[in-house]
Amino acid sequence: MSTPVLPLLGRGLAAGGAAGLAAGLFSLLLAEPVMDRAIRLEEARSAEEHAHGAAATAVQHHEELFSRSTQHFGLVVTAVVAGLALGVLFALAYALVHRRTGLAERPWPRALTFGAAAFVAVSLLPGLRYPANPPGVGDSGTVADRQALWLAAVVIGVLGMVLAWQVYVRLAGRPLPVRQVAVALTGVATLAVLFALPGNPDEVPVAATLLWDFRVLSLASHAVLWAVFAGVFGALGLRAAGRTAPAAAPVAA
Amino acid sequence: MSLHTAQHADTAAVESATTTTRDWLIMAAAAILAVVALYAVFMDNGTVVAATGDYLHEFAHDGRHLFGAPCH
Numbered sequence: 040m041s042t043p044v045l046p047l048l049g050r051g052l053a054a055g056g057a058a059g060l061a062a063g064l065f066s067l068l069l070a071e072p073v074m075d076r077a078i079r080l081e082e083a084r085s086a087e088e089h090a091h092g093a094a095a096t097a098v099q100h101h102e103e104l105f106s107r108s109t110q111h112f113g114l115v116v117t118a119v120v121a122g123l124a125l126g127v128l129f130a131l132a133y134a135l136v137h138r139r140t141g142l143a144e145r146p147w148p149r150a151l152t153f154g155a156a157a158f159v160a161v162s163l164l165p166g167l168r169y170p171a172n173p174p175g176v177g178d179s180g181t182v183a184d185r186q187a188l189w190l191a192a193v194v195i196g197v198l199g200m201v202l203a204w205q206v207y208v209r210l211a212g213r214p215l216p217v218r219q220v221a222v223a224l225t226g227v228a229t230l231a232v233l234f235a236l237p238g239n240p241d242e243v244p245v246a247a248t249l250l251w252d253f254r255v256l257s258l259a260s261h262a263v264l265w266a267v268f269a270g271v272f273g274a275l276g277l278r279a280a281g282r283t284a285p286a287a288a289p290v291a292a
Numbered sequence: 293m294s295l296h297t298a299q300h301a302d303t304a305a306v307e308s309a310t311t312t313t314r315d316w317l318i319m320a321a322a323a324i325l326a327v328v329a330l331y332a333v334f335m336d337n338g339t340v341v342a343a344t345g346d347y348l349h350e351f352a353h354d355g356r357h358l359f360g361a362p363c364h
Binding site: 044045048063066070071074104105109110111113114116117118120121123125127128130134165166169171173174177178179182183185186188189190256257260261 | 316322327330333335346
């Protein structure tokens, strides 16, 4: 019983666009005020340093290519593009994982499970190791190193999730507690590998409350993205299953 | 009854035959496009994709910070 793969791709794109838009608007409303505050504080900080005749190496953050309002709009566009791209990758991974059991089976619970797994692998685990920093943090001299570390963290997060899933599947004959403890140990091992990576080399000269607010909002935006994605992807899967089932019924009867 | 079952099996067989190679190729192409899009949005610093200068980076600036992608 094979189901076409391409509709999955369409569902991934549709759900990704909706999820990116939701996360973009969520962060436009809640995270942008925090980012604007961070940028004002950064400007004040660097003005003060100049006034004190400090080294001119003070972080000159913006070349002012775009106004802040354009960057606000850019946030939403970025979120939508990221949502669409992640939606495609999600659909592909979903098809690979479920290729043996029929792609149209149990669309809703599978979408929720897969969405939760994607959140943990791609957002939560890398975010725990390298939490997001507000504007004003980030040395352009270290950006290449930080990108390599961040990519490594995302790859380790995904590999850890695949490993946990494989451990769970391959211990199918064992009692449930054994399987679950094995999965938990895989999670601990993944975290250990993540924290064996070198830390973020940059200083964080930002007030703790601002930093906390920003990081919570960052993680919340990730959560909004994946929650909306999983919901829309699952609902579209249900709708597709509902459309084929009544058509198949008369044939079977 | 048996005719119907046979027809059903036939369409299923045709479907599985036509939804393999071509569709996987499309999926692979879409995956490559998706990775390029993610790179452009979260990784480009204007040094690798020289033509965009810093414009792409600055336009996606807030999104990069928010989603935890390293930024200057």
